[in-house]
Amino acid sequence: MWRFVWISLVPLIVTVCGLLILPGLLTTAASGLPLRTAAPLAPAASVAIIAGAGVVAPLVRVPWGVPLVAALTAILTLAAALARLIVSRVRARRAGSADGAATRAPTSRPSRADVLTGLVLLGFSALIMTWLVARELNTPDAISQTFDAVFHLNAVEWILRTGNASSIKCHLESPEGGVYPMGWHTLVALTMKVAHSTSIPLATNATTIAVSALVWPGGCLALASRLFNGRRLAMIATALLCTATASFPLLVISFGVLYPNFLALALLPGMIASLLDLFPAHDEPSAPPLLIPALVLAVAGLGLAQPNAIVTFLITLIILMGAWIMRAVNGAKRGGPARQIRTRIIVCAITTLATVGVWIGVRPPQRSATWGPNNVMSAVIGEILTSTPQGLPIAWVVAVPAIVGAVAAWRRRRLRWLVIFHAVGCLLYLASKTMPMGDLRYYVVGTWYSDTNRLAALIPLGAIPLAALGTCVIADRAAQRLTTLRLHEPGARRRIAYAVLVANLVLLGPASTATSQALHKLEAPYTMNAGSELLTPDELGLIRMLPGLVGEDDTVAIDPSTGAALAYSLAGTSTTIKHIFYHDTPDLEVVDKKLRLAGKDPQVCEAVNNLGIRYVLYFPGRTLHNRRPFSGFVNLPTAGGFELVAQYGRAALYRVTACG
Template sequence: MLDLNVFLTLAVAVLLLVLPGLLLSLSLRMRGWAALAASPLLTFGLVLIGILVVGLLGLDWTPWSAGAVAAVVVAGVAAGTAWRARRRPAEVGAPGDRPDDGGRLWAVLAGVGTLVGAAIGFRTVVVGTGGLASPNQGFDALFHVNLVETITRTGQVGPTVAGELNGYPEGASVYPDALHAMASLVDQFDGTSLTSINALMACIPLVAGLGLVGLLRELGLFRAAAVAPITLAATTGYPFDLIWRGPIWVFVFGITFVPAFLVLLLRTLERRDVALTATFGVSTAALALIHPSAALSAAVFGACLVVGRWVQRTSPVGRDLLVLLPAAVLAAVLALPLIGKALVDTSGGTVVDWPAVQSAGEALGELLLYNYDSEYPQLWLAVPALVGIAVGWRTRGLRWWYAATGIVLVLCILAAAYEGPLVQLLTGPWWNDRFRFEGLVFLGLAVFAAIGVVQIGGLVGALLHTVSARLGDRVAVLRTSAVAVGVVVVVVLMGVLSGFYVQENRERMETAYVPGGGGAVSTVDVTAFRVLGDLAGRGPVLNDPNDGSAWMWSLGGVQPVFGAALTKPVKPPLPDDRQVVVDGLNCLDSSERVREAVEDLGVRYVYSSEATILGGLTPNEGFRDLASVASLRPVYEQDGATIYEIDPVPLQESPDGSCGLS
């Protein structure tokens, strides 16, 4: 049974993701599945505007301030659209204003498919994350959860707030934080920083499913639209592998909006409306504020769509550019001041070049067989996907999807199997990470798998039609709905035989969301955090950046000095006092410089754990051998978790052997 608290957190997350954007899409006179599909991306457009407005007005980021901004924007758009409609009534059947078609039956089945896909996603993530409450043990998890904690506790929002986690001066460290801003709103309504961000991850199949339904119905693939949310939600490679691996939450969440981006792009190109064009530009900037490489991924798919229109001569080049160029300029004007530093300042990030680990054939085979970096293939998805690839080409309006999927597939193979400057140039914007490309490939394959299911279901339907014809008029309904029944039969059979891979995907997630603790943070740490709260209150407490102790904030309510792990080399450089303790806290007995740094940080306690995020000895020399430091008096010790009270002894003339400073 679903726990009430989990249900409430999920419900809040769904409503905040969908409802504001849906109101905006309706005010723009979008209707039907297109309005619903675009709504989560439009919500983040409102989040972007909210971040700008509350920053300019000096307001705290709360549901009320964000909601007020959204309400004003929606009301203004609705009023403007109504005024324009009175002056220039829309023509009946005008492009972009057409009602969704395809029959009521397939529209209903699309709704059912979306709900089933959402249920698969909810069950997989909720169980895999221990009821949304288990922390991910990956390197980046601390940063993301504590960034949500920072926004919630300080009321500050915007990409520069990320620097506060490790005490950087304002503007020294910039990170796109639209996802974290949304998680903070969920947190403030119902939940914690951890459960809120886990809940948003659980919503990925729902958001992506809505987008795929809207996109495929725009392309006339009404039958495949009913199946795509299910084939997506059952896939290991996207989203679940990207949720637990790393974790690369901002990227996997960002590419979830690619289908919604394409729906909005199509409607914008068709209608050529000023308000919709501006909204598309704002939404594109918002996608970049979730993650720039997710916006780049959407641009790859979008470019293939637009070029496909030009190749098939369904739209003049100049006509499309008159819409695209102003939207692109607006997106740049909004996004670059917020995250431009993160994009162009190489001193603020790390260049990553992962080694080649596969042959090209291995990478291609594992992708097409739904077997990427896993023990067994997902044959109940792979077979329909291969069928869909074979038959989908007959649909002219879908051929651009082949191009987009092919591009990300090639990039995945390059990242997995090849080295060299050209490979780094092409894959660098995605951190040369084959798993990021894996997610994009499986997003593309979800459409082909849906087409394959429909094709197989059509064969089953033909058989049912033959049977019904022999039985006569008594089963006339079966005869007229044979294809739909056949598709339902195939989907149900997939569910019975594979369980939609919920158990397998849940078990893979649990390798990072370790039940009962383990890894960087364990039940031992959680118990120690409670003791630390009694001793230090809300903090701050000095901690090793790389031992997982920063979880004390979200799990124990105690603010750490270092809220995120450090990479080597540290970029950008830490403030002097923080670098001193990282390098030489264990020199506290002999270094006046270290004592001054500790005093400047305003701390009374130090937390230390034997476990480190990446395993092995901590890379921060100042936090090694703390037990030998006389000025650190242990007040709590349990299974490798130690709380020290800072109690300086008279300065020694020379450092002892444990001192990390030269």
């Protein structure tokens, strides 16, 4: 039975994968991008289209859903194809060639063997990541017992129920609405619509698995292919190493739960791989004409998932521009045009100013950046050197090759930018762990809420490609020293060294004790028991009974810190509050503070009737983060004016009888 339930996730996972690939790939391919660029950009472009449809829907006055997403995909695909045709004809005229043959840039299409190797390695990584995430979740319909889970699950129900998926006007936090990136939530909601699913936890977990198994390793492999010219050992190492770092994706689907950050960071490796096309070497094909518009669409997808990922992307862009400028300087020293230096410096300066503006503009209010320093510098430096942040068990299979790879990359002018990129991520993490509270800390890491977990997730972005390079260096050195085997052909020694190394990657990576220990720690938020912070088995049992007890138009009063707010997403029951940080209306404030006095205070009944409240969910016991319960819900069974409707263990549903 247990295996059958897991198998039931397969249609949902396949649906998510299709939604992540098809809309974006149609658009990027129509733009004329080569496969090595179009495919890595596709998931971010798909998120932009799916979530962007939510922004467009109120403007065109149609509900968000499959037809609108399909229409927007068709419009963007046709627009891309038309732009490609126009650009092609303009370039042909400029070259004086009717067919445009003289203007075609050389292409470096991957061979069929390279494509097949990439797909096999992606499938291998996908299986491992699916297994790891399933171990962390424990059950297919597991619910994260964390603060943000209330918002993320309820946001999906809000979209499904109202047809409003706008990131500009999200009403879950306040009646007047506010800005909140809905990339994750629209992806889950669209998956449910396409697959005809009715379970938000199942769809959420299927999306988690799909992003972990497809987007993350796919992007890492695309980046490795670009950095190391498709070298097979580097690709094999990357396929294994991207499954061996617990700080991403396993950490961010444990803490928080940080679904938007998880999606955005998973998109980054593929986008960085495509970004490299903007800075080709002299022996590489020039950038496709429509690459920049495609990147802009993908960046929109990043922003609609989690805006802080845009800052990370722009940091990468500036670092690559710095290497671009140095390449022009070196070219000028060899007699090349000096004008290139000035042009590139101007472009880099403008980009840097724009990045500073985004850095400041996308930051949440300072009151939201509440996480403070929590470790000493020496300990944090140790975490950085071992590529194992947040005190997770050390994965030596990543740590040692990453150090070797950093040294090797610094010696190669073409790859120095990768060392700098990794260093910037590590310095941001160091600042979040050690810098004292204040304006400077907020300026440096406030974009990420000063949260060490979000910044810890950046470290694998640089560590994995460096570790892949380090793996190749170690293997090559080992092959050179295997002279005692008396193998006359260097290729034979190399194959033995590679085989031994790959075996060690498997045993010391996803199959290692360190990974198991990390999973044991990170699976805790998905474990439901009588002492759970958010929902206990009794409370979940009562929530599942609600559709048969409460009318569709009836509103249930709840205290969200008890987990009762999840009745909205798990049972489709209308609740007074749908998010723990909801901004109260005057009537809600009365209910929260005085509900138990409904039989004595006329003001309470006035608020109850104004809100249409007919029932109350009473979940006594532990609250999330030990928050103080609403005073209006304390000892509710002893208050007059409430009739018991149903009880499941300690959890109870009461009808309000005091207000007529």
